[in-house]
Amino acid sequence: MRITYRRANNKDYWTKRWDDIPADAPMENLGVYPLKYAQMTVKNKEGKILEAGCGAGRVLRYYHDRGYDILGFDFIDVAIKKLKEIDPTLQAEVGDITRLRFADHSFRYILAFGLYHNLEHGLDKAIGETHRVLEKGGLVCASFRADNVQTKLTDWLTERKAKKNGNENKTRAFHKMNLTRSEYEQLFIRAGFAIEFIGPVENMPILYKFAVFRSSEHKQFNENKARAEGYRLSWFGQLLQNMLMRFFPDQFCNIYVLIAKKL
Numbered sequence: 389m390r391i392t393y394r395r396a397n398n399k400d401y402w403t404k405r406w407d408d409i410p411a412d413a414p415m416e417n418l419g420v421y422p423l424k425y426a427q428m429t430v431k432n433k434e435g436k437i438l439e440a441g442c443g444a445g446r447v448l449r450y451y452h453d454r455g456y457d458i459l460g461f462d463f464i465d466v467a468i469k470k471l472k473e474i475d476p477t478l479q480a481e482v483g484d485i486t487r488l489r490f491a492d493h494s495f496r497y498i499l500a501f502g503l504y505h506n507l508e509h510g511l512d513k514a515i516g517e518t519h520r521v522l523e524k525g526g527l528v529c530a531s532f533r534a535d536n537v538q539t540k541l542t543d544w545l546t547e548r549k550a551k552k553n554g555n556e557n558k559t560r561a562f563h564k565m566n567l568t569r570s571e572y573e574q575l576f577i578r579a580g581f582a583i584e585f586i587g588p589v590e591n592m593p594i595l596y597k598f599a600v601f602r603s604s605e606h607k608q609f610n611e612n613k614a615r616a617e618g619y620r621l622s623w624f625g626q627l628l629q630n631m632l633m634r635f636f637p638d639q640f641c642n643i644y645v646l647i648a649k650k651l
Contacts, residue, residue, distance in 0.1 A: 390535045392543050393560040396561065396563075398564065409444060410612060411445050411470040412446035414452075415446040422447055422501040437451060440460075440500040441461075441500055442462050442467070443462055444615065445467075448478065448480065449475065459480070463482065464482075493526075494521045498528040499530075500518065501531045502533075511565070512578070515579045528646075529646070534643055534644050536639045539566050589642075592619045594642070595625045601624070602622060603625075
């Protein structure tokens with residue numbers, strides 16, 4: 389396990405991030421993270437879905453607009469406020485993954501993309517709560533930051549930018565946890581889950597951080613566009629990324645995605 393520290397604490401970071409962009413449009417691209425993996429998990433409309441850490445709402449709105457029974461929560465109130473303003477029919481609320489208000493066995497599916505690694509304390513408790521509110525046989529799909537070359541490079545680039553901007557002397561605070569594949573898998577096994585899938589995933593490729601490797605439509609960075617379409621590279625950037633993921637997938641993914649069943 390490796391901890392990343394930044395110049396703003398985790399909650400302040402996400403408050404500013406969600407405050408700086410509009411609520412998401414429903415996600416469009418079924419072939420990329422996270423919607424690709426949500427589709428692997430949610431089998432039909434019959435089960436109730438909880439999206440834990442719904443953020444700006446791209447997955448929540450996708451399923452809501454298609455008539456699924458989905459409820460989303462996030463610990464950043466500005467994110468929920470923006471979602472309710474853009475669509476008052478959304479089931480969206482402020483919540484805490486370590487203290488869920490729901491009764492046991494309330495959901496058939498739980499989607500938790502980019503949530504658990506934001507917890508400085510209470511990670512086992514959060515996954516225990518996830519297990520508690522799932523039906524027996526229910527599925528959770530969750531992603532977690534990988535402890536590898538890609539995330540170390542990202543942290544190094546962030547530190548370099550902070551020094552360039554004269555912020556190197558600011559107090560550093562917890563930002564996120566980074567886990568190996570084995571560490572991530574064991575968290576869920578201990579909580580009473582059976583792992584059905586776990587794999588390395590390129591949410592935002594390291595090459596996307598450099599405009600020269602982005603697709604022509606993404607040269608000017610727009611976070612909402614990238615979140616809806618996926619972080620698209622040029623043909624050359626994608627070729628390089630494909631080679632990295634083919635030969636070094638556990639080092640050049642930035643997240644692991646896991647699908648697990650409650651026993």
